[in-house]
Amino acid sequence: MKEKMEVSSNPHIRSKDSTDNIMLSVVIALMPATLFGVWNFGWYAALLIVVTVFTAVLSEHIFCKICKKPSTVRDMSAVVTGLLLALNLPPHFPLWMASLGAVFAIVVVKMLFGGLGQNFMNPALGARCFLMISFARYMTDFTCDAYTQATPLTAMKAGQSVNVLDMVIGRTGGTIGETSMIAIVLGACFLIALGVIDLKIPGLYLASFAVFLTVFGGHGFDVSFISAHLAGGGLMLGAFFMATDYATRPITKNGQYIYGILLGVLTGIFRLYGPGAEGVSYAIIIGNLLVPLIEKISLPKAFGKGGENA
Amino acid sequence: MKQCMERLYNGLIKENPTFVLMLGMCPTLAVTTSAINGLGMGLSTMVVLALSNFLISALRKVIPDKVRIPAYIVIIATFVTLVELLLHAYIPVLHESLGIYISLIVVNCIILGRAEAYASKNKILPSLFDGIGMGLGFTMALTLIGLVREFLGAGTLFGFSGADLYGTPLPELLIGLVERWLDPNSSNETVRFFYKLLTDEIASFTPMGIMILAPGAFFVLAVLTAIQNVMKERGKAKGKDVSKIQSGCNSDCMNCSDSGCAKRLIEPEELDSEEVCDFDDLFDDENPGEEEAADE
Numbered sequence: 001m002k003e004k005m006e007v008s009s010n011p012h013i014r015s016k017d018s019t020d021n022i023m024l025s026v027v028i029a030l031m032p033a034t035l036f037g038v039w040n041f042g043w044y045a046a047l048l049i050v051v052t053v054f055t056a057v058l059s060e061h062i063f064c065k066i067c068k069k070p071s072t073v074r075d076m077s078a079v080v081t082g083l084l085l086a087l088n089l090p091p092h093f094p095l096w097m098a099s100l101g102a103v104f105a106i107v108v109v110k111m112l113f114g115g116l117g118q119n120f121m122n123p124a125l126g127a128r129c130f131l132m133i134s135f136a137r138y139m140t141d142f143t144c145d146a147y148t149q150a151t152p153l154t155a156m157k158a159g160q161s162v163n164v165l166d167m168v169i170g171r172t173g174g175t176i177g178e179t180s181m182i183a184i185v186l187g188a189c190f191l192i193a194l195g196v197i198d199l200k201i202p203g204l205y206l207a208s209f210a211v212f213l214t215v216f217g218g219h220g221f222d223v224s225f226i227s228a229h230l231a232g233g234g235l236m237l238g239a240f241f242m243a244t245d246y247a248t249r250p251i252t253k254n255g256q257y258i259y260g261i262l263l264g265v266l267t268g269i270f271r272l273y274g275p276g277a278e279g280v281s282y283a284i285i286i287g288n289l290l291v292p293l294i295e296k297i298s299l300p301k302a303f304g305k306g307g308e309n310a
Numbered sequence: 311m312k313q314c315m316e317r318l319y320n321g322l323i324k325e326n327p328t329f330v331l332m333l334g335m336c337p338t339l340a341v342t343t344s345a346i347n348g349l350g351m352g353l354s355t356m357v358v359l360a361l362s363n364f365l366i367s368a369l370r371k372v373i374p375d376k377v378r379i380p381a382y383i384v385i386i387a388t389f390v391t392l393v394e395l396l397l398h399a400y401i402p403v404l405h406e407s408l409g410i411y412i413s414l415i416v417v418n419c420i421i422l423g424r425a426e427a428y429a430s431k432n433k434i435l436p437s438l439f440d441g442i443g444m445g446l447g448f449t450m451a452l453t454l455i456g457l458v459r460e461f462l463g464a465g466t467l468f469g470f471s472g473a474d475l476y477g478t479p480l481p482e483l484l485i486g487l488v489e490r491w492l493d494p495n496s497s498n499e500t501v502r503f504f505y506k507l508l509t510d511e512i513a514s515f516t517p518m519g520i521m522i523l524a525p526g527a528f529f530v531l532a533v534l535t536a537i538q539n540v541m542k543e544r545g546k547a548k549g550k551d552v553s554k555i556q557s558g559c560n561s562d563c564m565n566c567s568d569s570g571c572a573k574r575l576i577e578p579e580e581l582d583s584e585e586v587c588d589f590d591d592l593f594d595d596e597n598p599g600e601e602e603a604a605d606e
Contacts, residue, residue, distance in 0.1 A: 094511055094514035096511055096514070097514070100518075108529075130520060133519060133520040135518070
């Protein structure tokens with residue numbers, strides 16, 4: 001009886017949400033984009049995804065064993081990291097490079113900083129940039145059996161016209177998971193419906209990016225130009241699945257607004273003025289690095305503090 | 311000679327300036343893009359370090375305490391200028407690839423650190439060997455980092471690639487191996503499929519460009535330091551005295567000569583013994599021959 005009457009310390013409210021559940025729902029939400037990528041680019045894309053996910057999970061398990069810690073593989077976060085990384089790779093990327101990227105994402109970006117929740121940077125994006133700098137030639141080679149022309153963003157940068165409808169459906173060249181806007185938004189709607197992510201960061205990200213393009217893009221309010229930029233490249237994947245990463249986004253509400261706007265502006269700068277056509281991954285990584293500062297300035301005042309007479 | 315050998319060991323292993331003391335990080339990170347660059351930088355620093363230690367130790371009773379740092383810098387800068395001009399004249403390639411970092415040896419904290427912590431308090435020959443030991447430790451660390459970075463980032467070792475050693479590049483050798491097992495013209499579709507998969511993988515073997523860029527330096531330095539720390543932890547677990555592996559620095563530079571590493575270096579009984587290489591008294595000694603015999 002005594003045990004039942006005793007009040008434990010807070011928190012008292014329990015939720016069914018757990019890391020495993022959330023990660024599993026993210027994996028499910030990524031399935032439309034994954035399946036579309038495999039259908040679009042063929043069997044090699046499927047092999048690439050399987051190898052990357054497998055390496056990510058294996059490296060997390062081995063790292064935990066080497067450090068003599070309980071294996072954290074069961075929380076599914078390594079699966080999400082591996083899957084996101086694979087979706088960010090060109091369809092004919094060599095398998096050994098993809099594995100190296102997965103090991104880098106898990107061991108260097110995530111585990112060395114203390115594992116899930118302690119990483120200061122999105123592991124999949126960190127690995128993508130690592131691969132981008134290491135093997136630039138392979139990371140920007142999007143030619144495959146189905147698509148031999150440049151990606152829509154590169155074509156736009158070169159001043160060519162693009163078919164926006166194809167970009168929305170996803171029948172273009174690009175990385176495995178980024179091409180289909182419809183598939184990504186489908187998965188994102190699933191996550192929003194479950195309450196895993198909300199629209200604060202992605203909404204502000206896309207809106208501020210669109211505003212930036214309208215002001216600085218040189219086309220004025222040109223719907224086809226802006227919608228092509230919104231549908232092209234990794235913007236949708238980045239906005240819904242990477243910018244919203246729990247570990248690397250700001251915790252505070254105001255901080256999340258600042259973060260979303262910052263990402264939109266940075267992506268706009270990189271896409272319009274940068275040397276490459278794409279800028280989402282670098283924008284999100286720089287955003288990740290600024291998160292501690294954003295949280296510092298957006299910390300809400302505690303109740304009773306900060307009034308006029310404080 | 312015992313103390314001199316101890317100095318060499320100290321600089322190379324016990325108080326390795328790069329891996330243990332974490333000094334001189336600027337050249338360590340900047341010039342180690344290849345093993346040759348690391349070796350060149352390390353040796354240039356070693357020459358300056360040994361000579362400046364030698365001269366500062368010789369002048370330690372002449373230099374007034376209040377202006378000792380400017381005096382040290384003048385001495386160090388003199389030797390750096392000498393080394394730079396010599397490099398420019400005789401090894402212009404190395405001079406070009408090291409660039410500004412040769413001049414920056416002047417402000418290398420290892421050199422000023424050894425001048426302040428050791429050479430200004432000790433006799434000439436131990437100071438000279440302290441400089442050589444520290445320089446060798448620095449050279450070893452830089453060459454090691456350069457070796458790893460060059461191997462991963464450019465696929466060569468000291469500028470030699472696999473093609474130089476075996477005649478054929480490594481990917482071609484591996485493809486030849488694959489052909490032994492899988493026949494590219496086989497009638498079996500699965501065999502041809504795996505042949506294509508494997509050879510495509512092998513043909514994509516390229517060095518990781520990031521390793522010869524700035525981030526690569528941090529990765530390699532961190533991994534090498536981590537390996538050293540693991541060895542230290544293992545030693546601690548076995549009950550060895552790890553203070554010998556880690557530096558003797560107690561982070562109290564003001565009282566270093568009383569309680570820190572500088573004190574440990576001057577063992578009283580060693581000073582009295584005949585084995586100490588005492589070059590200092592050579593100048594006013596009436597019978598230098600006897601002194602040299604004692605050294606040997």
